[in-house]
Amino acid sequence: MINSGTAPPEKMMFQLSLRRRGISDRNVLQAMESVPRDRFVDPMHRPNAWRDTALPIPCGQTLSQPFVIAYMTEQLQIQPTNRVLEIGTGSGYHAAVLSRLASSVVTVERFRTLVNAARTRLRELNYANVEVLLADGLALPDGQGTFDRILVTVAVPELPQSLLDLLDPGGVLIAPIGPANGRQTLVRVQRKDDELIRRPLVDVRFVAALRGIAREL
Template sequence: MKKFEDTYRHKGLRRQLVNLLREKGITDENVLEAINNIPRHFFLDSAFDKIAYEDRAFPIGEGQTISQPYTVAYQSQLLQIQRTEKVLEIGTGSAYQASVLAEMQTRVFTIERQKKLYEQNKQFIFRNKYPNIRFFYGDGFEGLPAYAQFDKIIITAAAPFIPPKLIEQLKEGGMMVIPVNEGDDRQRMLRITKLPGGEIKEESFELFSFVPMLVGKNG
């Protein structure tokens, strides 16, 4: 049974990580504070405890990863999060990204297609701290029409295209951050803003590498 302890050493490593993220260009203090407040090692197997605050992704099972902290910070910063916003996340994974958004006082609706990961998240360690996270098992391409519209949408997997049903579930004036395949093993980070009348504005940012966003549910 893993013991959940957040020691001075862990907190010091988080401060170092936040300083590194600043050096890499993350300027949103709310994002940096959220990352500083959340024990990333809680979301990983205890074998990763000594390296949990390195700026890299780690496996979490089912062919999935916990994203590199820079990627989490980068996507969160692009979303321009405001308190109390309603955010849809596609790809719960370890729930680390959802926790960063919840720490920023948003209402998070997060979908996971891998049944085993979804079941693991039923024992989410921060369930009492973050009652503002709601977990769903489903197909990310379908979104959550029953809970739309969303102020922000974040996709944490490599999308083959921009899912039209997610655009439909985005409020006018809302933003979606999504990594879209560029024909190789990398994805271009896009920010989609839904304009009045339903038109969209597309902004292009850096290249990243994500696990694939797949249709349907698994398990």
């Protein structure tokens, strides 16, 4: 964990804010602290990178506020041997956080611009256990296998069966469920034997999931 005596003030406040808002998993806190959030946004937004606020990224998307990222990650309860699927790469920041906790991460994005930028950032920062795919996150190409954990970072009107089918026994899926312009609820689903145990968590607001690969951008 970063030594608070040497961390800059904004980084210290970032760490303190997560703890004050209830993030208690030490591994999640360490992962959040270790990933340089300022490297995942445009230079003009870097002064605000460590604040607990969402930030704009290209293609009309956003980088979620740190608390939401930490909360979703904590609810996944990732184990070191887990293989994780993320739907909605965005800047690649959340994938980088997940990579500090899991064995490997596959992250999927429909915008080519975001895919190329995320691949470059993750390679430069040496997050070697992250694979970035250009694909429709709700209709993955064959051959991806199944996953211990699935994280959906775009809003869907209902839980996609295509993703539930990729969830291993004992696996956990987190997704925001609800209309694009209305109230969404973050839902946690765990597969136990042949049963899916669904539990609502908190209200959230995410951009809506879109089908297919974007023709432009």
